[in-house]
Each structure stands twice: as C-alpha cells, then as structure tokens.
Amino acid sequence: MDYFSSFSLTQHPTISVLLNFSFLVLIILGGALLGSNLRRGKIYLSDTAETKNLKILSSHSIGIGSAFICLPFIASFLHLNYESIMLPIKDKSASVFIEQMFMLISLSGIASYLGYGLLDNIANKVLQSEVKVLNEENKENKHDIGSLQEENKELKQRDLEFRIDLLYMKAKDAVEAAQRFSQKIPLTHEDELAAQKKYEDSIGFINDGLKLIDKKSNYKMYDKFLVLKAFVLKRVNDVKGALEIIKELIKKDNSNPILIYNLACYMLICKEYADIKEIKDLITKALTVATKDRSHETLQKKLIEKVLSKIDSDIKDLFNDAELEHIRTLIKN
Structure with missing residues (x-):
C-alpha cells in the first residue's frame, strides 16, 4: 500500500x-x-x-x-x-x-x-x-x-469722528489765537499778519473737516463747521462768503438767534437790503425769538447785552435810544 x-x-x-x-x-x-x-x-x-x-x-x-x-x-x-x-x-x-x-x-x-x-x-x-x-x-x-467686519466698521467710524473733532478743535484754537493777536494793544503790523495767518489756518482745518463729514447723516456737525467758517470768513473780510453760508444755514434753523443776528449784520455790511428797517427787524427778532436750545439761550443773552450796550461795532449806531428802549420792553415781556 x-x-x-x-x-x-x-x-x-x-x-x-x-x-x-x-x-x-x-x-x-x-x-x-x-x-x-x-x-x-x-x-x-x-x-x-x-x-x-x-x-x-x-x-x-x-x-x-x-x-x-x-x-x-x-x-x-x-x-x-x-x-x-x-x-x-x-x-x-x-x-x-x-x-x-x-x-x-x-x-x-x-x-x-x-x-x-x-x-x-x-x-x-x-x-x-x-x-x-x-x-x-x-x-x-x-x-x-x-462680527469682525462690523467691529472694523465701528473702529473706522470712531476714528473718523475723532479726526473730525480734532480738526474742529484745531480750527477753534487757531481762531482764538488769531483773536489774541488782533486784540493786542498796541497792535503792530506783525500782530496783524500773525492773526491773518491763524485765520487762514483755521479755514484750512474747517475745509478738511467738511470733506470728511457726511452732511446728510451728520448734518449737525456739518452745520457746526459752517457756522465757524462764516465767523472766520467775516474776520478775513470775506463777508460775502460768510453771508452765503448763513443764508443756507438759516433755511434749516430759522429760530436760531445767532444765525438771525449774523444774517442781519452781514446783510448790513454788504448792503443787501431794500430798507434799513429790514435789518432792524432781524436783529430785534434775534434778541426776542424763543429757543429751546440752552446754548442758544446763553448766546442770546450775550447778544442782548452787546446790542443794548452798543458795543458791537457793526451795528453801533443802528438803533436810537427809543428803539433800544422798545427792544428792552419786548425782552421783558
């Protein structure tokens, strides 16, 4: 096997x-x-x-x-x-x-x-x-x-607001410096040139700020810059330019005593009126108009003091004693 x-x-x-x-x-x-x-x-x-x-x-x-x-x-x-x-x-x-x-x-x-x-x-x-x-x-x-995009947007907005505020402060500082130079006694030619230079610097800061501001969404700040610009233009003898600015601003705020007063003064200087009574009526309105803004109330009191004391050179001889007494009566009432 x-x-x-x-x-x-x-x-x-x-x-x-x-x-x-x-x-x-x-x-x-x-x-x-x-x-x-x-x-x-x-x-x-x-x-x-x-x-x-x-x-x-x-x-x-x-x-x-x-x-x-x-x-x-x-x-x-x-x-x-x-x-x-x-x-x-x-x-x-x-x-x-x-x-x-x-x-x-x-x-x-x-x-x-x-x-x-x-x-x-x-x-x-x-x-x-x-x-x-x-x-x-x-x-x-x-x-x-x-979230990052929103945060970045907020940071950019804050930065923009800071730059705008800084430009306004610089413009105001330049105006105050110019006023100090122009109020010196005795006033020298160098002081006048220094004041002129400070006013020009202020206008530069104001124009830079106006470029950054959205006048639709931030119209209050935009108007604030314009008011300061009108003030400076008047000091550099561009009263016509200042008057145009005030005319635009008063369309949006016709109860602002400062705007009304400046409108009357600039119209008087530029002789843009048919009758002097028009100017007197505007100033009277500026001193008596009711305003809810406390800052306007404070400035309105200063305007009343300037007019009644005849210390504003622009309208020093505009009102006679009887007219001033009438204004006092309106203010008291």
Whole structure:
C-alpha cells in the first residue's frame, strides 16, 4: 500500500480543519459576490465604462468584508448546521449537504447585501455628520467674519469722528489765537499778519473737516463747521462768503438767534437790503425769538447785552435810544 492510498483526513485533523475552512471561505466568497452584485447592480447601469470597473472592485471588496463580518451573527439565529457541510461527506445525506450549502451561499449573499447597506448608511451618516459640522463651522466663521467686519466698521467710524473733532478743535484754537493777536494793544503790523495767518489756518482745518463729514447723516456737525467758517470768513473780510453760508444755514434753523443776528449784520455790511428797517427787524427778532436750545439761550443773552450796550461795532449806531428802549420792553415781556 502506497502513501496516498493510506492517507486519511481523519488521521490528520489539522489538515482537515484547514481544508474545510478554505472550502467554506470559497463558498462564502461566492455568496458575497452575488450579494454585492445585487446591491449595486442598478447603480452601474448609469456609470461610464471608465468608472464601472473601479466601482465593481470597490463594491465587491465591501460586500465580501460585510459577509465575513455579518455572517456569523446571522447564522447564529438561523441555525446553520456547519457539521453537515464538513468534508468528507461520508455517510452524511447528500441532500442535507446541498441544502446547507445553498443556505450558506444564501446567508453569505444576504450578509453581503445587508451588510453593504449597513456600512453604506453608516458611511453616509458619518459623511452627513461631517458635512453638518463643516456647515456649522462655516456658519460660525461667517458670523465671526461678520462680527469682525462690523467691529472694523465701528473702529473706522470712531476714528473718523475723532479726526473730525480734532480738526474742529484745531480750527477753534487757531481762531482764538488769531483773536489774541488782533486784540493786542498796541497792535503792530506783525500782530496783524500773525492773526491773518491763524485765520487762514483755521479755514484750512474747517475745509478738511467738511470733506470728511457726511452732511446728510451728520448734518449737525456739518452745520457746526459752517457756522465757524462764516465767523472766520467775516474776520478775513470775506463777508460775502460768510453771508452765503448763513443764508443756507438759516433755511434749516430759522429760530436760531445767532444765525438771525449774523444774517442781519452781514446783510448790513454788504448792503443787501431794500430798507434799513429790514435789518432792524432781524436783529430785534434775534434778541426776542424763543429757543429751546440752552446754548442758544446763553448766546442770546450775550447778544442782548452787546446790542443794548452798543458795543458791537457793526451795528453801533443802528438803533436810537427809543428803539433800544422798545427792544428792552419786548425782552421783558
């Protein structure tokens, strides 16, 4: 008897186990391929020839993996009898072997089909979760960008307001310096030149500020600059220019006593009136008009003092004593 005739699987259990394991793996592979084809077959109908091969390989790999992962779990509650499909068959019933073999193939295909779907859904959920996280991050980033843009806008606005305020302060300082030079006693030619230079500097600061101000949204500051500009233009003998500014300003604030008074004075100097009574009426109105602005009330009191004391050189001889007494009566009432 030669070696091969005396060889028996029952005498070599390790070899028997390996052969049966390999045999079952092949059967499971076959079932897994069927399941993966069934799962993904309809999608491949719309694929191009270039992408189809790659997708088939990917689908089979996932299906086979799913089968090996899910089959033991499925077989545990469907009671697959592994003993009936072990080699050699010997006296086992061929019908039982075939029945269990088909069941193994079927379970492998089902495991591949369901497992592929399960993993596919898990992948989709993971992808959706990642997309959701990215969307949330994008929303946060957009919110952060929007906040930064708004903050940057506010900083620019504050910087602009600071520059405007600084220019107004510089213009006022230049006017005050010019007044100090022009009020010196005795007044020298150098003092007059210095005062003229300070007034010109003030106009430069005012013009720079007017360029920065939005006269629609910040009209109060814009008008504030214009009032100061009219004051300076009068001091540099451009009364005509000052009068034009006052005419524009008084259209928006016809109850402002300072504007009314300056309008009368500038019209008198430029001789833009038909009757002197027009000038007198404007000054009287400036001294008696009701105003709700406290700063206007304070300045109005100073104007009353100037007129009644005849200390304003522009209108020093405009009113006689009777007219001044009439103004006093109107003020008291």
